[in-house]
Amino acid sequence: MSKKLLLEHVDKEGIQYIDTYIKFGGYASVTKALKSLSPDQVVEEVKTSGLRGRGGAGFPTGMKWSFLDKKSDKPKYLVCNADESEPGTFKDRYLMEKIPHLLIEGMIVSSFALNANTSYIYVRGEMMYVIKILERAIAEAYSKGYLGKNIMGSGYDLNLYVQPGGGAYICGEETALLESLEGKRGNPRNKPPFPAVWGLYGCPTVVNNVETIAAVPWIVNQGGAAYAAIGVGKSTGTKLISACGNINNPGVYEIELGLPVEEFIYSDNYCGGITNSRELKAVVPGGSSVPILPKDLILKTAAGDSRLMSYESLAEGGFVSGSMLGSGGFIVFDDQACIVRNLWNFTRFYHHESCGQCSPCREGTGWMEKVLHRIEYGHGKMTDIDLLVDVAKNIEGKTICPLGDAAAWPVASAIRHFRSEFEDHVRNPDSCLAKHLHGDFALAH
Amino acid sequence: MSELLKVTIDGRSIEVPPGTTILQAARQLGGKYPPAMCYYSSLENTGGKCRVCLVKVAQASEANPRPMPKLVASCITRVENGMVVENETNQEVINARNGVVEFLLINHPLDCPVCDQAGECDLQNLSFDHGKENTRYEEGRREFDKIDIGPYVQLHMTRCILCYRCVYAAEQLTNQRVHGVLNRGDVSEISTYIKNAIDNDFSGNIIDVCPVGALTDKTYRFKQRVWFSKPFDAHRECSHCCGKTVLWLKGDNIIRVTARKNEFGEVEEFICNSCRFEKRDISDWIVEGPRKVDQESVIASNKYELPVISPAVNVDAKFVSE
Ligand SMILES: Cc1cc2nc3c(=O)[nH]c(=O)nc-3n(C[C@H](O)[C@H](O)[C@H](O)COP(=O)(O)O)c2cc1C
Ligand code: SF4
Ligand code: SF4
Ligand code: FES
Numbered sequence: 001m002s003k004k005l006l007l008e009h010v011d012k013e014g015i016q017y018i019d020t021y022i023k024f025g026g027y028a029s030v031t032k033a034l035k036s037l038s039p040d041q042v043v044e045e046v047k048t049s050g051l052r053g054r055g056g057a058g059f060p061t062g063m064k065w066s067f068l069d070k071k072s073d074k075p076k077y078l079v080c081n082a083d084e085s086e087p088g089t090f091k092d093r094y095l096m097e098k099i100p101h102l103l104i105e106g107m108i109v110s111s112f113a114l115n116a117n118t119s120y121i122y123v124r125g126e127m128m129y130v131i132k133i134l135e136r137a138i139a140e141a142y143s144k145g146y147l148g149k150n151i152m153g154s155g156y157d158l159n160l161y162v163q164p165g166g167g168a169y170i171c172g173e174e175t176a177l178l179e180s181l182e183g184k185r186g187n188p189r190n191k192p193p194f195p196a197v198w199g200l201y202g203c204p205t206v207v208n209n210v211e212t213i214a215a216v217p218w219i220v221n222q223g224g225a226a227y228a229a230i231g232v233g234k235s236t237g238t239k240l241i242s243a244c245g246n247i248n249n250p251g252v253y254e255i256e257l258g259l260p261v262e263e264f265i266y267s268d269n270y271c272g273g274i275t276n277s278r279e280l281k282a283v284v285p286g287g288s289s290v291p292i293l294p295k296d297l298i299l300k301t302a303a304g305d306s307r308l309m310s311y312e313s314l315a316e317g318g319f320v321s322g323s324m325l326g327s328g329g330f331i332v333f334d335d336q337a338c339i340v341r342n343l344w345n346f347t348r349f350y351h352h353e354s355c356g357q358c359s360p361c362r363e364g365t366g367w368m369e370k371v372l373h374r375i376e377y378g379h380g381k382m383t384d385i386d387l388l389v390d391v392a393k394n395i396e397g398k399t400i401c402p403l404g405d406a407a408a409w410p411v412a413s414a415i416r417h418f419r420s421e422f423e424d425h426v427r428n429p430d431s432c433l434a435k436h437l438h439g440d441f442a443l444a445h
Numbered sequence: 446m447s448e449l450l451k452v453t454i455d456g457r458s459i460e461v462p463p464g465t466t467i468l469q470a471a472r473q474l475g476g477k478y479p480p481a482m483c484y485y486s487s488l489e490n491t492g493g494k495c496r497v498c499l500v501k502v503a504q505a506s507e508a509n510p511r512p513m514p515k516l517v518a519s520c521i522t523r524v525e526n527g528m529v530v531e532n533e534t535n536q537e538v539i540n541a542r543n544g545v546v547e548f549l550l551i552n553h554p555l556d557c558p559v560c561d562q563a564g565e566c567d568l569q570n571l572s573f574d575h576g577k578e579n580t581r582y583e584e585g586r587r588e589f590d591k592i593d594i595g596p597y598v599q600l601h602m603t604r605c606i607l608c609y610r611c612v613y614a615a616e617q618l619t620n621q622r623v624h625g626v627l628n629r630g631d632v633s634e635i636s637t638y639i640k641n642a643i644d645n646d647f648s649g650n651i652i653d654v655c656p657v658g659a660l661t662d663k664t665y666r667f668k669q670r671v672w673f674s675k676p677f678d679a680h681r682e683c684s685h686c687c688g689k690t691v692l693w694l695k696g697d698n699i700i701r702v703t704a705r706k707n708e709f710g711e712v713e714e715f716i717c718n719s720c721r722f723e724k725r726d727i728s729d730w731i732v733e734g735p736r737k738v739d740q741e742s743v744i745a746s747n748k749y750e751l752p753v754i755s756p757a758v759n760v761d762a763k764f765v766s767e
Binding site: 168170185190351352353354355356357358359360362363364365366367370371374387393394397398399400 | 492493494495496497499514515516518521540541544545547548549551552581582584585606607609625626628629630631632633
């Protein structure tokens with residue numbers, strides 16, 4: 001049985017209301033931190049917990065917090081990244097919708113730790129229902145004295161705002177998010193300086209994912225060491241995984257890090273196996289931007305060990321035979337899935353969402369999409385396959401922000417692991433699995 | 446005075462003050478410095494976008510001798526003491542640069558024969574060094590109509606490489622920026638809001654900072670190929686700007702006025718529209734003399750600066766040899 005730290009009370013009737021939330025122990029971490037801990041002690045607990053950012057990159061949260069420029073006499077900001085735009089990732093909206101006070105509680109304790117008196121939750125603009133839920137919950141928190149001036153008589157003040165975003169994927173990249181929050185075009189900034197030194201309005205800022213911030217109350221209540229005892233190795237605690245694709249039970253699961261991938265896919269507690277009892281073909285384990293792994297490599301590492309749901313295990317083998325935990329968007333393909341078609345679809349997304357500031361991403365994403373479109377629609381050439389590999393290589397690692405990599409990795413990995421499928425599409429376009437499954441109409445464009 | 450930092454680029458070292466970027470250090474060092482399409486030294490916050498200036502940092506600093514994992518944009522990366530940089534000497538850098546040029550040329554037609562920027566175009570030079578003779582790109586390209594943005598400037602959006610220089614210039618030189626980037630990704634375009642006009646005292650500078658022929662001078666378009674015109678340094682008393690310019694002459698007529706560019710092709714002192722567009726009489730100016738032009742530049746090709754050795758030609762003696 002896996003431990004639940006975030007979603008323990010998610011099914012309790014009325015948990016989205018503050019009274020019920022408090023009845024189940026909610027806001028205890030605010031009382032504890034503000035009355036008995038110093039901000040630095042909260043940072044220490046988070047460091048001890050080994051919590052890593054849940055937004056995708058997995059950077060240690062305590063360390064990120066300790067980079068905040070404390071010497072600066074400017075205001076400090078905490079910004080919650082609730083943009084949630086990575087295709088395949090839908091865990092943050094679930095958490096905010098079902099148990100909004102957990103995020104607000106986390107925002108208060110985390111803001112206290114960072115000496116921030118103003119904090120923002122930046123929510124993807126399309127998720128208006130989530131924005132309404134959060135705004136109502138924030139109003140409740142103000143009325144109970146958890147937000148505003150002199151919280152719980154501690155002398156600590158905090159104002160918390162929800163900001164709807166522009167609805168562009170790039171606005172989830174932390175510096176583009178800050179630009180957008182400042183009311184500008186959501187273009188990523190050149191780094192350094194990092195937000196810890198030069199963030200919102202040029203002030204020291206921490207940007208954290210929803211799930212990261214939601215883990216902080218538990219860490220403060222139970223202690224960082226207790227959190228570190230859960231999980232495996234440097235992948236401590238639990239992780240929300242949003243699972244989708246050809247599985248029997250799509251949905252959001254809280255797993256203890258270190259769960260075997262095989263168990264996650266086939267156990268009835270989680271994905272419940274492949275739909276229609278078909279064969280597993282491939283998995284994109286961490287949101288559409290991470291490398292795709294074929295069945296053999298997603299269940300076992302190249303060395304033959306069981307692949308685990310953890311940062312290290314999924315990355316084992318590097319880009320040759322590994323992938324990434326990323327944001328935890330777990331996309332499963334059965335043996336009827338057409339890799340070319342799915343890759344085209346992913347690439348179409350990155351092409352559409354590139355901000356267009358830097359040449360390799362602006363021009364390269366479109367090029368890859370067009371070539372993939374041709375291959376999928378029966379107009380490909382053998383040389384196109386190496387062309388794609390080359391274009392991806394010319395994008396990867398050469399851009400301002402990681403969106404370029406996010407567009408390049410799926411292409412590079414899909415061709416590495418499923419090259420023959422691309423060749424089949426060129427040789428015999430009618431062999432396309434998607435075409436057989438959905439008929440010609442699916443190919444009309 | 447803080448200590449100088451030693452940086453080695455392609456095996457040659459130079460000491461520079463803290464805050465200097467790799468590109469600035471390389472320019473000071475001379476020789477083959479990285480190209481730059483978006484960075485512009487006299488405009489703040491430019492750089493980092495086009496990615497043609499990527500270099501390899503083989504050693505981050507004396508204190509941290511490890512290489513940087515990725516290529517870095519030399520225009521925005523500051524040097525550290527003991528940094529070792531590879532530019533021309535690293536094949537990975539050259540490959541990346543070739544790749545960027547290939548990307549830039551996807552949506553930039555090589556219409557140099559009919560483009561007013563020919564001979565002064567950074568992308569033309571870059572393609573010469575890093576381009577291929579044929580393209581691997583077979584898909585559709587962007588198409589745009591030309592638009593008049595204001596009385597003096599015409600925008601050829603097909604040629605724009607989205608370096609954002611004109612946006613920074615407008616933001617920093619005028620009190621209200623009225624043009625910018627619309628849309629995202631490869632459908633982004635430079636435009637004014639609802640095809641508005643750009644009309645302010647310093648609008649002409651966006652023409653000078655544009656590295657390609659996307660923003661053209663309506664008073665000059667199709668008047669002359671740049672290498673056939675004669676540039677002279679000149680100045681005048683101006684209450685708006687420095688008044689220091691280059692006059693481009695065809696015969697005795699001023700056909701264009703621009704700001705002066707330094708050896709890196711960048712304007713250091715911007716000029717107002719009055720100097721640029723209204724003073725077209727030679728008597729408006731104090732002419733300092735012929736402008737020094739880099740020997741490698743195509744503009745030098747008319748060689749008017751050389752003493753004119755005109756052998757006496759007897760026009761009647763057509764068939765001397767017979
Ligand atoms: C193109 C792009 C989109 C991103 N979108 C999101 C997002 O929607 N949500 C998120 O939390 N992080 C996103 N990130 C990662 C953020 O930049 C940042 O690393 C994260 O918010 C940091 O939070 P963490 O340390 O808690 O993980 C994105 C990154 C990139 C490059
Ligand atoms: S990599 Fe793409 S999204 Fe990121 S800054 Fe460059 S163009 Fe914009
Ligand atoms: S119009 Fe010229 S200066 Fe402006 S972004 Fe395009 S290429 Fe750069
Ligand atoms: S000149 Fe450095 S990125 Fe454009």
